[in-house]
Amino acid sequence: MILQSCFSQPTSTPRNCFSINNPFLASHLKRSFKNCCFCSFEKRILILKHDLHNEYCLKSISSNFKIRALESDAGQLDEATAERTKSDYGDLVWPSPIDEIPFWNRELPSWDISSEGPVDIQKDSDLMHIVHVTAEMAPIAKVGGLGDVVTGLARACLTRGHKVDVFLPFYECINKQHIKELALTSTYNSFYDGSWVATNVYRGVVSGIPVVFIEPSNQFFKGQSVYGGSYNELEAYLFFSRACLEWLQVSGTQPDIIHVHEWQTGSLPLLYWDMYHYLSLKKPRIVLTIHNMEHYGECRQEQLSKCGLDGSMYANEEKAVDDRTIGHNPERLSLLKGSIVYSNAIVTVSPTYLKETLCSGWLAGTLIRHRDKYFGILNGIDAAMWNPATDAYLPAKFDANNVEGKKICKLYVQRGLGLASEVHSRNPDTVPLVVCISRLVAQKGLHLITNAIRYVEELGGQMVILGKAPDGRVESEFRGLAELHSKGSSIRILLMYSEELSHMLYAAADIVLVPSIYEPCGLAQMIGMRYGAVPIVRKTGGLADTVFDMDDQSQPELMNGFVFKGIDEGSLNGALDRAFSYYRQKPDEWRGIVKKVMQIDNSWNNTAGKYIEVYNSVRVRNH
Numbered sequence: 001m002i003l004q005s006c007f008s009q010p011t012s013t014p015r016n017c018f019s020i021n022n023p024f025l026a027s028h029l030k031r032s033f034k035n036c037c038f039c040s041f042e043k044r045i046l047i048l049k050h051d052l053h054n055e056y057c058l059k060s061i062s063s064n065f066k067i068r069a070l071e072s073d074a075g076q077l078d079e080a081t082a083e084r085t086k087s088d089y090g091d092l093v094w095p096s097p098i099d100e101i102p103f104w105n106r107e108l109p110s111w112d113i114s115s116e117g118p119v120d121i122q123k124d125s126d127l128m129h130i131v132h133v134t135a136e137m138a139p140i141a142k143v144g145g146l147g148d149v150v151t152g153l154a155r156a157c158l159t160r161g162h163k164v165d166v167f168l169p170f171y172e173c174i175n176k177q178h179i180k181e182l183a184l185t186s187t188y189n190s191f192y193d194g195s196w197v198a199t200n201v202y203r204g205v206v207s208g209i210p211v212v213f214i215e216p217s218n219q220f221f222k223g224q225s226v227y228g229g230s231y232n233e234l235e236a237y238l239f240f241s242r243a244c245l246e247w248l249q250v251s252g253t254q255p256d257i258i259h260v261h262e263w264q265t266g267s268l269p270l271l272y273w274d275m276y277h278y279l280s281l282k283k284p285r286i287v288l289t290i291h292n293m294e295h296y297g298e299c300r301q302e303q304l305s306k307c308g309l310d311g312s313m314y315a316n317e318e319k320a321v322d323d324r325t326i327g328h329n330p331e332r333l334s335l336l337k338g339s340i341v342y343s344n345a346i347v348t349v350s351p352t353y354l355k356e357t358l359c360s361g362w363l364a365g366t367l368i369r370h371r372d373k374y375f376g377i378l379n380g381i382d383a384a385m386w387n388p389a390t391d392a393y394l395p396a397k398f399d400a401n402n403v404e405g406k407k408i409c410k411l412y413v414q415r416g417l418g419l420a421s422e423v424h425s426r427n428p429d430t431v432p433l434v435v436c437i438s439r440l441v442a443q444k445g446l447h448l449i450t451n452a453i454r455y456v457e458e459l460g461g462q463m464v465i466l467g468k469a470p471d472g473r474v475e476s477e478f479r480g481l482a483e484l485h486s487k488g489s490s491i492r493i494l495l496m497y498s499e500e501l502s503h504m505l506y507a508a509a510d511i512v513l514v515p516s517i518y519e520p521c522g523l524a525q526m527i528g529m530r531y532g533a534v535p536i537v538r539k540t541g542g543l544a545d546t547v548f549d550m551d552d553q554s555q556p557e558l559m560n561g562f563v564f565k566g567i568d569e570g571s572l573n574g575a576l577d578r579a580f581s582y583y584r585q586k587p588d589e590w591r592g593i594v595k596k597v598m599q600i601d602n603s604w605n606n607t608a609g610k611y612i613e614v615y616n617s618v619r620v621r622n623h
């Protein structure tokens with residue numbers, strides 16, 4: 001019975017080629033044919049050209065003798081597990097590294113997370129209109145955490161009853177199929193560099209959130225990625241910031257709050273208070289979120305003048321001069337500093353990062369001067385977008401009370417990437433899978449990530465890195481490492497951006513690694529925890545606010561991961577040692593941590609209320 005359901009012979013493949021759909025049986029086959037390349041056993045397509053052993057193995061399977069042997073072996077499987085696997089995952093098409101289409105690019109079910117919004121959120125009584133002006137929005141225009149934060153916070157505020165719009169550049173690279181009800185609303189003119197630029201406004205709905213897309217008729221925002229187009233990025237965002245205000249004015253819209261993010265929209269508070277407030281926009285108040293203090297929006301005075309302000313008016317210490325350039329000729333401006341000065345409230349993305357930014361960095365002085373309007377609010381994650389119980393990208397769903405599906409996800413990823421897998425229902429796994437999903441930039445602790453590759457392999461674990469490196473030298477270093485490890489069975493390095501694969505990796509991971517040198521908040525550790533991956537993090541910024549060491553007895557109720565302090569390899573190795581030894585030697589405790597981290601509520605449902613308080617503290621009621 002089990003055998004029948006586990007084998008199939010696809011018509012397109014040669015004779016003697018079987019597809020083995022049952023992971024547990026596959027692991028038995030592996031043990032039966034010790035000398036073969038078992039990884040290839042599990043492929044749908046015969047791999048004769050890759051390894052002759054496979055031919056032998058597959059022929060052997062078809063002999064009566066071997067079938068009998070396997071039947072008796074399979075009979076020893078845990079009946080309940082085998083039955084469940086057969087009924088729940090019998091249809092699962094297991095991936096392999098030689099698939100023509102990699103498993104994360106397969107056609108996945110369409111997924112509208114707006115239908116999965118939390119329903120048990122209490123509506124606020126005092127409602128307002130919030131407009132986010134942003135360079136990123138998940139999932140259509142996401143590069144890092146900024147996109148996640150905008151979508152998560154906007155959805156949480158919508159759920160609480162507020163009116164929310166997101167204003168986004170209409171990047172050429174946006175996949176329009178992900179936008180519902182997309183329609184051209186209007187064409188208007190917005191000022192730039194001495195003339196008026198015809199600009200289209202589209203409206204659409206993304207993840208249940210109304211979005212206003214701004215599309216200038218010039219070359220801005222053209223190209224195959226969100227950032228790094230062939231146009232001048234700074235000038236494109238200066239244009240965008242003014243175009244948003246211009247559209248609010250043209251359309252007669254007066255939101256309560258205009259929420260700007262990062263340096264890209266840093267000129268908007270200046271344009272609002274020194275231009276549009278004198279024209280017709282009276283009601284809005286401006287909230288700025290700083291997601292990462294390292295990007296200052298360096299801007300020459302004449303560039304700022306292109307959006308219609310007099311750049312020279314801002315070249316002083318109180319307003320927007322970049323303090324590091326004082327005394328230079330010419331001095332530069334910082335859009336981030338200008339927006340700190342001009343916004344009604346400033347938020348950064350964790351309480352610890354708030355303290356760190358008040359103590360170090362050249363903007364500390366400006367932040368101290370504006371301390372009374374500066375708040376630290378921990379980011380959340382979108383509980384619908386990141387939910388292993390409903391995630392459409394996962395081959396199997398799971399939750400804190402039933403983690404069986406997580407094992408399937410791990411096996412699925414291992415097979416798809418050609419990592420060794422060892423599945424047997426009676427033996428606890430001894431090979432933890434460590435996952436690191438990150439932009440590959442210095443901030444993220446590149447030397448620690450490369451060290452982890454070496455050390456995880458030495459410890460007998462597995463590691464998968466999913467990351468994109470904007471810097472060519474970093475890219476080629478990681479490409480070399482990827483190449484080096486591509487033939488082995490324990491390390492994979494995937495140098496690309498893939499939202500779908502990131503979901504699958506979080507679900508497959510036993511451990512999520514975030515070894516950042518500094519980290520304003522960090523979402524990877526929170527997402528990882530929701531998917532049952534135990535975090536290993538460096539104690540900095542938001543990582544220090546969300547992960548508490550398993551061996552720190554001072555706050556036992558918070559313990560949820562492994563924390564190291566130093567920026568040296570030894571510190572990270574110590575944390576890896578401790579995590580591996582928990583995993584291997586204390587499996588019951590490990591299961592307990594997995595359950596615990598999945599139950600932690602790091603969602604926006606928990607923290608959006610703090611943003612609402614900030615909005616309420618600055619909004620003007622009688623207009």
Ligand code: ADP
Binds near residue numbers: 144467502
């Ligand atoms: P940052 O904003 O500095 O990039 P965060 O931890 O705040 O870091 O957010 C990173 C977000 O981007 C997470 O949702 C993470 O899963 C995602 N991410 C980073 N790199 C990739 C990648 N290569 N492919 C898919 N998602 C990625």
